[in-house]
Amino acid sequence: MTTATDVTIAGAQRFDLAGANGGAYRVMVAVPRGPIPAGGFPVLYHLDGNAVFASMVEALRIQAPRGPATGVAPGVIVGIGYSVDGPFDRNRRTFDYTPAADPATLGERPDGGAWTETGGADAFIEVLETQVKPLLAGLAPIDPARQALFGHSLGGLLALHLLLTRPEAFARIVAVSPSLWWNGGALLRDLEARHASLPANRARVMIAVGGEEEPPETPGEDPHAARRRSHRLITNARAFADRLPADVFRILPEENHGSAVHAALGPALRFALPAGPAPDLTGTRP
Template sequence: MSSIRELTYPHQGCEEIVITAGPRKAEYRLLLSHPSGEAPPDGYPVIYALDGHAVFHTLAEAARLQTRKPHGFDPVLIVAIGYPSGEPFDMIRRCYDFTMPVEEETLLKRPDGSAWPEYGGAGSFLDILQKEIMPMIAGLFPVDRQRQAIFGHSFGGLFVLHALFTRPELFTHYAAGSPSAWWGDYEVWRELEAFTAEYPLLDLQRKLLITIGTDELDHMVKDAGKLPMLLGPLAGQGLEVSLAEFSGENHVSVLPAALSRLLKFALEKQ
């Protein structure tokens, strides 16, 4: 069960909800940006964004500008998921939540030589999203279940791929920013193989966006570029894959560009 406590957030239409969730009773901070006025007939499209304290303000402001009428997108509900530390990237918490369990010897050495924090909780975090956070949001707001997006960056991008490959029914739009596909000697590639075999049987229409900055690490740029090719066999099977490369952007500076593209990806109608 989750305990909810609403706090005042210093922007109109924004608030913070504190919950405890999962078997560990871990605390999360949900940063919400919700539109004013009447919801669309089918409800609000929702974007769930990981590393909430890193992306919330940029994404909420971009959404406020890009949903202005008469020419803007439909109003959107932003749910950015952060941690009690308030740090843009809480390495200890995100390392556990966003990664799959792998053998320790398959992990790259960290730049500072320190040991990796506890990892391997991606399945548990997916459960929290599916069984606690998403139902709570649907209870608070009318939501469009045909437009449910998730965005993550770096380890968060890895998690988005893991979510698509293991629970493609959960979201309709998956946006993987600069995904750390190297995790566990490319464990996510093995998940992709199984997904490629199983997906045609599911009769789903899903979209995947991969974003990357051209000045990121060479192996990350190459890995991002491989994904559309590896998923190519599913092009006629209901999976639409697109790659957005941002010239001159590095692993951090790419975030604002990726978030802007995310809105078009999640909200543009066919």
């Protein structure tokens, strides 16, 4: 008789964390096997952990053992998710990943529904800094100077907001399809206001966006296509990357908003967990 058992991710652990901001978080951690680097392991934290953790861990597990060929070093993967069964807790992530804004100015939500509570980004960043990072420090020998953050969509918005408000909190930041349309493009204006004061040792930044995320106008298109175009995801991502400037700006051909996150995993791992000396990124931005 054939029996069925649950599939697990080898070497991964899950922790339930009560956030000081009132959120209930599921923190998933995968520590690589093998020798510990002299300075400790580098770390890649990523948002939307329920949706991406398994993919991130397996992508790293395949690439890290062949670092000279893949450009990826072994590292700790930390997924920050929520205590839900599905890939997203939409209401909570909307709150956690958005900077403060006047609800009256937000307009229609991308899915056409009404906005739930927003504006919890700074309190969520406190959870990352004062609860998630110390949790990890007690689990594995890590290199505090080689910590990276990955976020997609509203998570990408949060990552870039953190860059501007705490530019030295992470060594590297990856923002995929960042929702820079939020609050009428407020983060682009914030970049302009803070640009001169960003320290020289701020995080290095990679921004990526799907090539299909700003579709051209077509006759008889559905309202969803028009709404996506109005968000100007490619235009805004390029503008942010140019002004910062980002170390890497990449358009992912033929990828849409949902598929871009997985298409970006390979480039993101090479950027966030580089094998050997920091790579020469000259020429990586079109």
